[in-house]
Amino acid sequence: MSIMATVILLGTLDTKGVEYDYLRQRVQQLGNEVILIDAGVKGSPQVQPDIPHEQVAQAAGVDVAQLAAAGDRGAAVAAMARGATRIVLDLFQQGRVHGVFGLGGSGGSAIVSQVMRALPIGVPKLVVSTMAAGDTRPYVGAVDITMMYSVVDIAGINRISERILTNAAAGISGMAQAYESFKAASSGKPLIGATMFGVTTPCVNEARKYLEEHGYEVLVFHATGTGGQSMETLIKDGFLAGVLDSTPTELADELVGGVLSAGPERLEAAGAYAIPQIISLGALDMVNFGPLDSVPEKFKQRNLYKHNETVTLMRTTVEENAELGRIIARKLNQAKGPVVVFIPLRGVSLIDVEGGPFYDPQADQALIENLTNNLNKDIEVHKLDMDLNDPRFARAMASRLDEYVQTRLKRPERTTTAS
Numbered sequence: 001m002s003i004m005a006t007v008i009l010l011g012t013l014d015t016k017g018v019e020y021d022y023l024r025q026r027v028q029q030l031g032n033e034v035i036l037i038d039a040g041v042k043g044s045p046q047v048q049p050d051i052p053h054e055q056v057a058q059a060a061g062v063d064v065a066q067l068a069a070a071g072d073r074g075a076a077v078a079a080m081a082r083g084a085t086r087i088v089l090d091l092f093q094q095g096r097v098h099g100v101f102g103l104g105g106s107g108g109s110a111i112v113s114q115v116m117r118a119l120p121i122g123v124p125k126l127v128v129s130t131m132a133a134g135d136t137r138p139y140v141g142a143v144d145i146t147m148m149y150s151v152v153d154i155a156g157i158n159r160i161s162e163r164i165l166t167n168a169a170a171g172i173s174g175m176a177q178a179y180e181s182f183k184a185a186s187s188g189k190p191l192i193g194a195t196m197f198g199v200t201t202p203c204v205n206e207a208r209k210y211l212e213e214h215g216y217e218v219l220v221f222h223a224t225g226t227g228g229q230s231m232e233t234l235i236k237d238g239f240l241a242g243v244l245d246s247t248p249t250e251l252a253d254e255l256v257g258g259v260l261s262a263g264p265e266r267l268e269a270a271g272a273y274a275i276p277q278i279i280s281l282g283a284l285d286m287v288n289f290g291p292l293d294s295v296p297e298k299f300k301q302r303n304l305y306k307h308n309e310t311v312t313l314m315r316t317t318v319e320e321n322a323e324l325g326r327i328i329a330r331k332l333n334q335a336k337g338p339v340v341v342f343i344p345l346r347g348v349s350l351i352d353v354e355g356g357p358f359y360d361p362q363a364d365q366a367l368i369e370n371l372t373n374n375l376n377k378d379i380e381v382h383k384l385d386m387d388l389n390d391p392r393f394a395r396a397m398a399s400r401l402d403e404y405v406q407t408r409l410k411r412p413e414r415t416t417t418a419s
Contacts, residue, residue, distance in 0.1 A: 005098035005176035006033040008091065010084055010112050012104065013038040013053075017046025019103060019165065022157055026169035027101075032176060035096070037087065039080040039111050042068050051087060059083035077107050081114040088115050092123070099124035099176030101168070103154055106131055109147075113139040120237045121230075124175035128168045130154065142229030146171075189217040190241035190405060193231045197223045198307070199349035200247045200282035206394035207244055214402050216241075223247045223283065228262035232269035242276040242405040244397060246342075246388070249283035251324055252316055257296070258287035267328065271335030276404035278397045279332065280342045282388050284324055284367060285352040285360070286313040305357050313351075313358075321363045325370030333376045338404045340380045342397050343368055347387035 007027050011020050013036075024034045024047075038049035039056055041064060057064035060083030067076045091097050100119065102112025109129040116125040125145045132147035139147060148168055152160045192211055196204035208218040219234070221227040228250045234240055250262035270277040286305075289295045289312045295304060303315035316324070332339050347353035348364060372381060382400075386393050 004031050005173070005180040006035060006096050007172055007176050008035050008037060008088055008097055008100040010037045010039060010088070010100060010102045010115060012040035012108050012111070013045035013047055013049055014040035014043035015046075016040075016104060016108065016154060018156060019154055019161070021047040022162070023101065023103075023165055023169050026166055027173050030170065030173040032098075032173050035091065037084060039084050041076045041080060053080070056080055056083040056087060059086045073107065077110055081111040084111060085115045085118045089118060092119060097123065098180040099126070099172045101126050101128075101172040103128040103150070103165075103168075105129070105154065108154075109139055113141075113145060116145050117141045117143050119143070121234060121239070122179070124172060124179050126168060126172045126175065128154070128164060137226065140226075142226055142233045189215055190409065191234075191239055192216045192218045192242050192244060192401065192405070193234060193240045194218055194220050194244040195223045195228060195231065195247040195282070196220050197247045197249055197283045197349070199286070199351055200388060202350070202389040202391075203246055203280075203282065203394045204244075206391045207246065207398040210395050210398035211244075211402065214398075216402075216405075218244075223249050223260070223262075225250055225253070225260040225262045228266050232262075232266070235269040235273055235275055238273075240270075240275060241409065242278075242401050243270045244278045244401055245270070246278075246280040246394075246397065247282035248279065248328065249286065249288075251327060252284050252287050252320070255323060255327065256287045256314075256316065256320055258289060258314070260288040267331045268334070271332065271337065271339065274335075274337030276338040276401060276408055277335070278340050278342060278401045278404075279328070280344065280388060280397060281328075281348045281367060281371075283349045284321065285316055285347075285349050285358045285363065287316060288313060303358065305351065315358045315360060316363060318360075318363045318366045321367035322370045325367045325372075326374050329371050329374035332379060333374075338408075340382070340400050340404070341371070341375065342393065342400075343372075343381065343383045344388040344390070344393055345383055345385050346390075350389055353387050 027034050036049045037051040038045050038053040040053050054064050060079045062079045109131050121144050128148045128150050130150050132149040136147050194204050211218050221231040248267055250266050254261040292312045305313040307313050351358045384393055
C-alpha cells in the first residue's frame with residue numbers, strides 16, 4: 001500500500017515506548033508514514049525515535065540532561081511541550097503533518113495537547129488518555145482535539161489496551177488520509193462568525209438569514225466559553241472575513257465568576273487581526289451557573305432565574321454593567337480594523353425586556369453610558385430604540401457588516417436573493 005499521509009506520534013518514550021512502538025507499526029501497516037518524536041526527559045527511550053528528546057529540548061532552548069537533573073516535573077513538561085510545538089509547527093509548514101497522535105496520563109496528555117492546540121483547526125488531532133473521562137477542557141481548549149478514554153492505564157500492551165490502541169491507530173490513520181486528500185465541497189463564500197445564546201437566538205437567526213441571502217456562509221458559536229474561544233481561534237487561523245459578535249456574554253462570566261467564561265482575552269482577536277467586527281451587548285444582563293444549588297452562597301440573594309434544570313442565570317448589577325462597559329471599550333479601542341457598535345435601548349436579551357425577569361433599565365444604562373463614554377470617538381456607534389431581538393436590529397447589524405466586508409474584500413457587485 002502506498003503511503004498516503006504522514007502521522008506525527010508524539011510522546012514520552014522513556015515510559016510509553018512500548019505502546020508507541022505498537023502504534024507506529026499499526027499506523028504504518030495502514031499505509032502511512034510515521035514521524036516519532038520523543039518528549040520524555042528522565043530515562044533512555046524504550047524505542048528509537050525519529051526526533052530524539054535532545055532535539056526537542058534544544059528547540060525549547062534548554063538541555064535535556066539539565067531538565068532531568070533539576071527534578072522539576074512541571075518545568076520539564078512545559079519545556080518539552082514548548083520544544084515539541086516548535087518542531088511540529090516547522091514540520092507542518094513543510095507539509096509533513098497530516099495528523100498528530102499522542103497518549104498518556106495527565107503529563108503526557110498535557111504535552112501532546114499543547115502541541116495540538118498550536119495547529120490550525122482541521123488538522124486531525126487524537127489523544128488516548130486516562131484523563132478523557134473527566135474534565136477535558138484543559139486539554140481540548142478551543143480546537144478540534146479528539147480524546148479517547150484509555151479504559152485501562154497506559155502501562156503495556158494487554159487484551160484491552162491492544163484493542164483501544166488498534167482502534168486509535170485506525171482512527172488517526174483514517175483522519176490523516178482524509179486530511180491529506182481533502183478537497184473542500186463548499187462554494188468558497190466568505191465566512192462570518194456570529195455569537196449566540198438562547199436569549200439572543202432570534203437576533204442571530206435573523207442576521208444569519210440576511211447574511212446568507214447576501215452571499216455569506218455563517219458560522220454560529222454558542223457563547224458558552226469554548227464557543228467564544230473557538231470563534232477567536234478561527235479568526236487567528238485566518239478563516240473569517242468578518243464577525244457579528246452580538247453576544248459577548250462570556251465577558252460577564254469572566255468578570256463576576258460564572259461558569260461560562262471564555263478567558264480574559266475574549267473580544268480581542270478580531271481587533272488584533274483587523275477583521276471587520278460588529279459588536280452588540282447581547283446577554284450581558286446575565287452570569288451563568290449550573291443547577292440552582294450550585295450557585296455560590298454569596299450570590300444566593302441576587303436576582304436568579306432558573307433557565308432549566310442544569311442552568312441558573314444571575315442578573316448583573318449596575319456596578320457590574322458599568323465595569324463591563326469599560327472593559328468592552330478598552331478592548332475595542334485597541335482594534336486595528338473596522339469596529340461598529342450597535343446598542344439596543346430596550347433590552348439586551350429575551351428576558352431583559354419590559355416585563356421580563358431581568359428587566360433593569362438602570363443596569364442597562366450603566367452598561368451603555370460606560371461603554372460609549374470610554375470608546376474612542378472614531379468608533380461608529382448606533383443606538384436603536386428597540387430590543388436586541390427585534391428583526392430590524394438584527395438586519396441593521398448584518399447590513400453594516402456586509403458593507404465593511406465587501407469594502408475589505410474589494411469584490412464586485414453580485415446578484416443576491418435578498419428582497
